[in-house]
Amino acid sequence: MSATPYGKIVHDGLWANNPAFVQILGLCPLLAVSNSVINALGLGLATLLTLTLSNTIVSLIRNLVTPEIRLPVFVLVIASVVTAIELAMNAYLHELHTILGIFIPLIVTNCIIIARAEAFASKNTVARAATDGFMMGLGSALALVLLGALRESLGHGTLLANAHLVFGEAAKDWTITLVEHYHGFLLAILPPGAFIGLGLLIAVKNVVDSHIERRSAQAVPLPHEAGATA
Amino acid sequence: MALTRHMLRTGVALALFAVAGTAIVAYTFDQTRARIAESERASLLQKLHALLPTGQHDNDLLSDTLDVTAPELGPKTVKVHRARKGGIPVAAVFTPVIAPDGYSGPIKLLIAIRYDGTLAGVRVIGHRETPGLGDPIEEARSGWILKFTGRSLSDPQPGQWKVKKDGGAFDQFTGATITPRAVVKAVYNSLNYFAAHRDELFAPVTAPATAAAPAQ
Numbered sequence: 001m002s003a004t005p006y007g008k009i010v011h012d013g014l015w016a017n018n019p020a021f022v023q024i025l026g027l028c029p030l031l032a033v034s035n036s037v038i039n040a041l042g043l044g045l046a047t048l049l050t051l052t053l054s055n056t057i058v059s060l061i062r063n064l065v066t067p068e069i070r071l072p073v074f075v076l077v078i079a080s081v082v083t084a085i086e087l088a089m090n091a092y093l094h095e096l097h098t099i100l101g102i103f104i105p106l107i108v109t110n111c112i113i114i115a116r117a118e119a120f121a122s123k124n125t126v127a128r129a130a131t132d133g134f135m136m137g138l139g140s141a142l143a144l145v146l147l148g149a150l151r152e153s154l155g156h157g158t159l160l161a162n163a164h165l166v167f168g169e170a171a172k173d174w175t176i177t178l179v180e181h182y183h184g185f186l187l188a189i190l191p192p193g194a195f196i197g198l199g200l201l202i203a204v205k206n207v208v209d210s211h212i213e214r215r216s217a218q219a220v221p222l223p224h225e226a227g228a229t230a
Numbered sequence: 231m232a233l234t235r236h237m238l239r240t241g242v243a244l245a246l247f248a249v250a251g252t253a254i255v256a257y258t259f260d261q262t263r264a265r266i267a268e269s270e271r272a273s274l275l276q277k278l279h280a281l282l283p284t285g286q287h288d289n290d291l292l293s294d295t296l297d298v299t300a301p302e303l304g305p306k307t308v309k310v311h312r313a314r315k316g317g318i319p320v321a322a323v324f325t326p327v328i329a330p331d332g333y334s335g336p337i338k339l340l341i342a343i344r345y346d347g348t349l350a351g352v353r354v355i356g357h358r359e360t361p362g363l364g365d366p367i368e369e370a371r372s373g374w375i376l377k378f379t380g381r382s383l384s385d386p387q388p389g390q391w392k393v394k395k396d397g398g399a400f401d402q403f404t405g406a407t408i409t410p411r412a413v414v415k416a417v418y419n420s421l422n423y424f425a426a427h428r429d430e431l432f433a434p435v436t437a438p439a440t441a442a443a444p445a446q
């Protein structure tokens with residue numbers, strides 16, 4: 001078993017293989033609840049927790065499971081974890097749970113979770129699998145929050161509205177009003193805003209990537225390029 | 231023979247995982263059940279107290295309830311929370327009243343009506359109206375819903391219980407007439423229902439309210 005270095009796991013989850021921007025997985029909840037930072041954060045954290053737990057459990061049981069029943073067992077693990085998280089959210093973050101509604105149980109069907117269980121956790125040690133789950137989850141959550149911030153600021157002219165749903169009563173006045181008496185930009189709140197926003201964010205990431213690539217190509221010219229420019 | 235043993239082994243393993251998964255869920259359910267029920271109670275009580283502050287009544291709104299079904303209040307059974315002070319009826323809170331003809335499906339309302347027939351307040355507790363167009367019915371988005379407070383069947387006159395576009399007294403929103411029209415209609419119907427059934431609604435509970443609570 002070739003062990004993936006931790007640095008690569010972190011870099012893959014957050015950037016190079018980001019679930020939302022590169023793998024384009026789990027878009028249904030991403031597009032549906034990213035209309036404000038707090039909604040996005042709520043779902044992002046739930047996804048992060050699910051991914052970490054399911055990767056850990058799948059890695060723990062990876063030698064007990066024969067190939068024939070691999071997928072049903074993984075689905076069972078994920079469904080149990082998500083249901084437990086859903087119940088806990090209903091108990092401790094009741095209002096947020098009401099707002100996110102169906103999208104919490106729907107984490108079960110988020111392909112990124114079964115994808116990481118199958119492609120990574122079932123072949124790696126527990127510590128690596130947990131790191132991978134956490135980093136992939138963090139990558140998803142960051143993408144969600146970024147899209148949520150984009151849509152909330154354009155759509156409502158605020159950031160962090162309803163922060164008390166996640167952070168408790170103390171956070172009631174965290175709302176940042178970017179533009180006073182903003183009339184709202186409806187498109188950003190509606191589903192098309194989610195698609196356009198995600199498209200723009202992916203485009204920005206690709207621009208950054210190609211910029212980095214050009215930089216490193218200039219710093220260390222590859223042999224054939226050196227020959228071509230000479 | 232080897233194949234049968236392998237199948238049996240795999241089958242048993244799968245069954246064991248199913249049992250373990252169910253056990254996790256059952257344990258979490260058991261651990262969170264009381265807390266979830268408490269959160270739901272607190273969340274409902276908060277909504278009720280927003281319309282009827284604690285000083286205005288002295289009974290437990292969550293246990294002094296009545297279930298009614300009436301076409302005026304929507305297709306489902308509606309819970310009526312009765313507020314009393316010193317045993318004298320103060321107000322009735324209907325939840326959820328369903329306005330069936332919203333733009334994108336039913337709109338769920340919480341409607342509090344005082345004993346004298348004036349509205350103590352109306353709140354939207356659930357809807358799927360278009361964000362930005364129909365959602366000013368939410369208290370968080372605009373003050374529109376607050377304008378019902380203090381109104382009654384005679385204020386405005388029955389013919390005026392419509393949005394302005396239909397010749398009535400209530401504002402509609404730019405780009406959305408159907409949503410406010412549905413809400414106005416549902417509130418008006420509820421007021422009519424209340425006027426016709428007021429005495430039945432406040433009929434004293436046969437057993438003391440606290441004793442009736444566990445049965446619910």
